[in-house]
Amino acid sequence: MTAQILDGRAVAAGILDDVKHDVGEFIKEYGRVPVLATVLVGDDPASHTYVRMKANRCRDVGMNSRRIELDASITTETLVNQIRELSEDPEVDGILLQHPVPDHIDERAAFEAIAPSKDVDGVTRTSFAMMAFDEGGFASATPGGIMALLDAYDIPLAGKHAVVVGRSPILGKPVGMLLLARDATVTYCHSRTADLAEQVARADVVVAAAGRPELIRGEWIKPGAVVVDAGYADNRGDVEFEAAAERASYITPVPGGVGPMTIATLLAQTIRAARAHETARQNSAIPARNQ
Structure with missing residues (x-):
């Protein structure tokens, strides 16, 4: 068996075409351009690359990208205040804090400073809760991209056994909740799971999100399983690709699988946020009827 490639670049291109159309319609209707603000702390080369890619995709679909670069030595308080300013700025529709931030910064506090209505990357507790309870809100961008x-x-997915290898609050945990909502039976594992090979071998769907290159060996994969590799380190994923592809039915490449879907989901959620903001403004402008 040779797995079929899950081509994230091709699927993302289709999503971005739809976003471009929606942005054009939004501009005609409201007379303004949607804005995604990206906040980057420090000089990590990979983070700069990711933010630049997101800015390029914004330009491609007709959105504006506002880039805020902050010194690596800033305090948590300074970062939180900056994000709160963006949350209160009526011209900003979505906010992205590029992960990771320097070790001395409380990343969770920074995430929680993002207004839920602008949390298009799905990183706040509010977004996670709304997603888990199927009450709208924004999905974490990478898990949302995986589902798309x-x-x-x-x-x-219904009735399938899905094994998620990874437990981060913005990837492993939310993708498991999304799979559960689609009636999959979900098992969470991680790098310290004692019987990881056995757990993976029972999976119909494997989502590798541990951030450890080739942690998942090809021989562990159940014949016919679907393998989604959300890892990325030096162009190597969390899965031993060649060996896994000989056993899986579908598999994502690294790069070219999950990564493009993350950006597409981010922008799709930004135009959704922009429309929600305009609807809220219109509703607040309607005077209350006399009781």
């Missing part, structure tokens, strides 16, 4: 990629290939 699986849907694009009509991969059934």
